[in-house]
Amino acid sequence: xxxxxxxxxxxxxxxxDSAVIKCTYSxxxxxxxxxxxxxxxxxxxxxxxxxxxxxxxxxxxxxVTLNKTAKHFSLHITETQPEDSAVxxxxxxxxxxxxxxxxxxxxxxxx
Amino acid sequence: xxxxSQSPSNKVTEKGKDVELRCDPISGHTALYWYRQSLxxxxxxxxxxxxxxAPDKSGLPSDRFSAERTGGSVSTLTIQRTQQEDSAVxxxxxxxGQGLEETQYFGPGTRLLxx
Numbered sequence: 001x002x003x004x005x006x007x008x009x010x011x012x013x014x015x016x017d018s019a020v021i022k023c024t025y026s027x028x029x030x031x032x033x034x035x036x037x038x039x040x041x042x043x044x045x046x047x048x049x050x051x052x053x054x055x056x057x058x059x060x061x062x063x064v065t066l067n068k069t070a071k072h073f074s075l076h077i078t079e080t081q082p083e084d085s086a087v088x089x090x091x092x093x094x095x096x097x098x099x100x101x102x103x104x105x106x107x108x109x110x111x
Numbered sequence: 112x113x114x115x116s117q118s119p120s121n122k123v124t125e126k127g128k129d130v131e132l133r134c135d136p137i138s139g140h141t142a143l144y145w146y147r148q149s150l151x152x153x154x155x156x157x158x159x160x161x162x163x164x165a166p167d168k169s170g171l172p173s174d175r176f177s178a179e180r181t182g183g184s185v186s187t188l189t190i191q192r193t194q195q196e197d198s199a200v201x202x203x204x205x206x207x208g209q210g211l212e213e214t215q216y217f218g219p220g221t222r223l224l225x226x
Contacts, residue, residue: 006153032212043115043202043217044154051212089153093211097167098144098156 003027004092006102013080014110021105023090024072032093033066033073038104039086047088048075080109113137115218117203123224124193132188132221136205143186144215145178148200157201160186161209193225 003026013019023033034049050057050064050073057064061080066073073092077084087106091099116135124130136143145157156170160180171177175194180186190197200220206213 004153034214036217043219045217046214049212049214091154096169097159097161097211098170099154099211099215100156101146101154103151103153 004090004100004102006090006105008105009103010106010108012108012110015080015082017080019075019077019080019084019107019109021075021088021090021107022072023074023092023102024070025092025100026071027092027094027100028071029095030071030092033064034091034099035062035064035075036089036091036101037086038089044089077107080107082109082111085109115203115205115216117201117218117221119221120219121222121224123226125226126195127192129189129191130193130223132190132201132223134186134188134203134205134218136184136186136203137216138184140205140207140216141183142206142209142213142215143180144204144206145186145188146202146204147172148202148220150199154202157188190223193223195225198223198225 005024031052036044037047038044061078063076087104089104090102118133143160146154159167162183175191178188202220203218204215206215
């Protein structure tokens with residue numbers, strides 16, 4: 001089945017710096033890649049997604065890039081703010097009905 | 112409108128007891144997913160419903176786990192003869208339609224602790 005690896009597991013940046021989280025996947029049939037943000041004690045929420053026919057997508061301070069040849073995709077957060085502190089999960093669609101999630105990256109933005 | 116709700120929010124049970132976890136999806140969402148989130152882990156897929164049918168049960172860890180959905184709405188996840196390794200947060204999510212590209216909206220989860 002699909003295997004999604006996510007790195008790093010923890011990331012600490014200073015406010016205003018950029019943060020990058022990377023994921024790799026194994027199933028070449030994967031064609032949908034969402035990113036979810038989970039603040040402490042809250043439910044995961046979709047923040048951005050990308051489909052395989054697109055190489056990059058941007059929404060204000062967040063962007064996602066996809067390299068289908070290398071089977072990896074990344075989340076970029078620019079001008080980080082303390083409220084960006086959360087756990088971020090990448091996911092990839094598989095051949096079945098389920099999204100396959102990475103193990104998450106705990107991002108801490110220090111003022 | 113109302114989001115996905117789950118009950119109970121917390122459940123403490125003794126090893127060997129059965130538990131039922133409930134999920135109320137967003138009205139009109141035909142797809143419903145159950146996930147398990149253990150400490151420091153990602154979201155582990157358990158089961159997917161489309162309407163009242165479960166075309167994908169591949170993530171259920173053992174035959175102690177079962178789920179049903181009635182009226183194309185409420186779903187119940189049942190864990191029989193609970194074990195300590197069942198302790199985790201159980202999350203439910205729902206989405207429109209059948210495709211994985213539909214945004215999944217998560218509930219707040221049920222935190223299960225098996226003593």
